[in-house]
Amino acid sequence: MNEKKKFLLRLDEDLYTSLEKWAADDLRSVNAQIEFLLTDAARKAGRMKSQGEKALSPKRKDSGR
Numbered sequence: 001m002n003e004k005k006k007f008l009l010r011l012d013e014d015l016y017t018s019l020e021k022w023a024a025d026d027l028r029s030v031n032a033q034i035e036f037l038l039t040d041a042a043r044k045a046g047r048m049k050s051q052g053e054k055a056l057s058p059k060r061k062d063s064g065r
Contacts, residue, residue, distance in 0.1 A: 016030070019033055019034060
């Protein structure tokens with residue numbers, strides 16, 4: 001299992017309150033909610049493969065050497 005990167009994140013109080021309520025609605029912690037939102041945004045922007053794509057992605061062909 002990959003170890004998660006830890007870092008400090010500073011948020012505006014109103015944004016944190018909104019995230020806290022949203023996380024509670026989705027039965028997640030604030031941390032899990034932020035990670036979910038960032039992962040979703042990265043996938044939608046084409047910056048990250050979805051979990052299904054990782055398993056289905058074709059392997060690189062040999063260069064013939």
